[in-house]
Amino acid sequence: xxxxxxxxxxxxxxxxxxxxxxxxxxxxxxxxxxxxxxxxxxxxxxxxxxxxxxxxxxxxxxxxxxxxxxxxxxxxxxxxxxxxxxxxxxxxxxxxxxxxxxxxxxxxxxxxxxxxxxxxxxxxxxxxxxxxxxxxxxxxxxxxxxxxxxxxxxxxxxxxxxxxxxxxxxxxxxxxxxxxxxxxxxxxxxxxxxxxxxxxxxxxxxxxxxxxxxxxxxxxxxxxxxxxxxxxxxxxxxxxxxxxxxxxxxxxxxxxxxxxxxxxxxxxxxxxxxxxxxxxxxxxxxxxxxxxxxxxxxxxxxxxxxxxxxxxxxxxxxxxxxxxxxxxxxxxxxxxxxx
Numbered sequence: 001x002x003x004x005x006x007x008x009x010x011x012x013x014x015x016x017x018x019x020x021x022x023x024x025x026x027x028x029x030x031x032x033x034x035x036x037x038x039x040x041x042x043x044x045x046x047x048x049x050x051x052x053x054x055x056x057x058x059x060x061x062x063x064x065x066x067x068x069x070x071x072x073x074x075x076x077x078x079x080x081x082x083x084x085x086x087x088x089x090x091x092x093x094x095x096x097x098x099x100x101x102x103x104x105x106x107x108x109x110x111x112x113x114x115x116x117x118x119x120x121x122x123x124x125x126x127x128x129x130x131x132x133x134x135x136x137x138x139x140x141x142x143x144x145x146x147x148x149x150x151x152x153x154x155x156x157x158x159x160x161x162x163x164x165x166x167x168x169x170x171x172x173x174x175x176x177x178x179x180x181x182x183x184x185x186x187x188x189x190x191x192x193x194x195x196x197x198x199x200x201x202x203x204x205x206x207x208x209x210x211x212x213x214x215x216x217x218x219x220x221x222x223x224x225x226x227x228x229x230x231x232x233x234x235x236x237x238x239x240x241x242x243x244x245x246x247x248x249x250x251x252x253x254x255x256x257x258x259x260x261x262x263x264x265x266x267x268x269x270x271x272x273x274x275x276x277x278x279x280x281x282x283x284x285x286x287x288x289x290x291x292x293x294x295x296x297x298x299x300x301x302x303x304x305x306x307x308x309x310x311x312x313x314x315x316x317x318x319x320x321x322x323x324x325x326x327x328x329x330x331x332x333x334x335x336x337x338x339x
Contacts, residue, residue, distance in 0.1 A: 024148050026200025027160060031097045032133040034150045034193060036157055037081055037107075037121075039065035039089035065089055068151040068193030069121065070135045070202060072234070077105075077123030080234060081192030082207055083112045086119050094123055097158060101129050111237035114330060115176045115245060116225055117207050118233040119192075135194055138201030140180075140227050141165045146198050147182050149206055149222070151190030161185040163222070170223060172208065175297050176245065176329075179223040180204045186222040195224040203227045232301065246303040246326035248311075252282075254293060261291055263313060271311070274324035280313035287312075305329070 067085030072078045079094065086092055086109060094105040105128070110120040141147055148162045163184030170179040180195065186206045195204035204224030212220045236243045249269035253262045263282040265272035282290055286309055290296040303309065305328035312321050 024160070024162065024200075025198065026196070027148070027150075029133050030135060030150055030194060030196055030200060031158060031160075032131050033071045033135045034097060034158070035069045035071060035079060036095040036152050037067045037069050037079075037085055037192065038093040038095070039067070039086045040091040040093065041065045041089055066152065066155070066189055067191040068189070068206070069094070070192075070194040070205070071132060072134060074128060074132050074134050077107075077126065077128065078110075078238075079107065079121040079123065080205060080230065081119050081121060082205065083114050083117045083119040085192045086112075086121070092121060094121075096129055096132055098129055098131060111241045111243075113233040113237065113243040113245070114333075115174055116229050116233045116243070117177065118205065118225065118230060118237075120234060120237045135196075135202040136200075137231065138197050138199070138203045138227055141168060141197045141203045143168060147180075147184055147203065148196050149184045149186055149190060149193060149224075150196070151186065151193035151206060153185065153187035153189045155189055159185075159190075166221060168226070172223065175293055176229070178226040178229050179207070180226050181221050181223055184222055186224075202230075205230050242330070244304045245329035246300050246305050246307060247329040247332050248300070248309075249327045249332060250276075252293070252296075259291075261293070261296070263311070270324040270327055271322060275320075275322040276311070276313070276324075278315070280315040280320065282311065282313055283319070284312040285309055300326075305331075 067081055069079040069081035072080055092107040094107045105123050105125045107121040107123050110122050112119040143165050145165050147165055148160060150160055153159050161184045163182045165180060165182045167181040170181050172179060186209050190206045193206045194202050195206055197203045204226055206222065206224045208223040210221045233243050248271060249266050250271055251264040251266060261282045262279055264279045265276045284290055285296065285299050288299055290299055303326055305326055307326050308323060309326060310321055310323045312319060
């Protein structure tokens with residue numbers, strides 16, 4: 001009980017001194033559209049960071065079960081956050097931006113996209129306070145544009161930080177996850193919060209921080225999932241409960257010299273079961289140019305697991321076609337972990 005009281009005190013204290021910078025657009029509206037998420041974990045109390053640690057090494061740690069979220073629909077209580085914020089949680093609690101309202105709002109998971117690191121939640125306790133608002137979508141920022149973040153870095157609730165966009169397309173882990181690189185401060189506790197553009201519209205979900213390599217423990221860059229990927233995951237989760245991400249279940253290798261994309265069917269894949277037996281050069285998918293990574297993934301993003309595709313390849317100057325059903329990317333990923 002003492003931990004909970006301390007936690008609520010942090011929220012109240014954080015709200016009192018906050019002054020809205022008039023130069024940042026829609027800051028108050030976006031604060032009211034931001035929530036604090038506590039994902040209670042059976043193995044660890046997510047409020048442990050409020051208690052003085054007993055070991056020096058623990059001072060650098062914050063719980064994986066604490067993060068930020070943005071409200072997409074006030075009437076339905078729909079929230080977007082990061083998957084890693086609520087992963088393996090036993091109970092999800094949401095707090096809204098208010099110095100007077102310290103109510104615990106329960107939330108449930110609608111669906112997750114582990115690859116993009118997006119989760120969609122729904123608040124189950126109503127009504128919500130009158131001051132709560134919704135974020136508005138943007139088409140994405142441009143390099144050099146001003147942006148700002150809202151979140152709870154290391155437990156400092158409702159923190160606003162400003163920066164600029166350094167790059168709009170980074171791919172640190174997967175071609176399915178496009179990240180915006182910027183220098184607005186994010187730290188543990190910011191995960192799942194909003195990245196907002198010069199007009200105050202949502203352009204990304206804050207996900208990763210990149211530390212410097214000079215052993216000074218300083219932050220170099222922040223990475224946020226791009227708005228296009230957020231909307232892609234969100235729309236699919238809301239429609240099907242999961243992203244239903246399609247997978248060809250093949251290995252791809254791009255040759256910079258020949259400018260060709262080689263495709264190698266994986267053992268046990270639908271492609272090899274149907275008709276493809278060896279490595280060849282990928283030309284088209286469903287009669288559309290698929291000779292580069294961007295072109296191929298643009299086609300796949302409009303497909304579902306289970307959809308049938310026809311792949312056109314070249315081997316020894318001969319063109320072949322192979323028709324098979326796409327598999328599920330997440331299922332294959334989980335299988336590879338256990339094989």
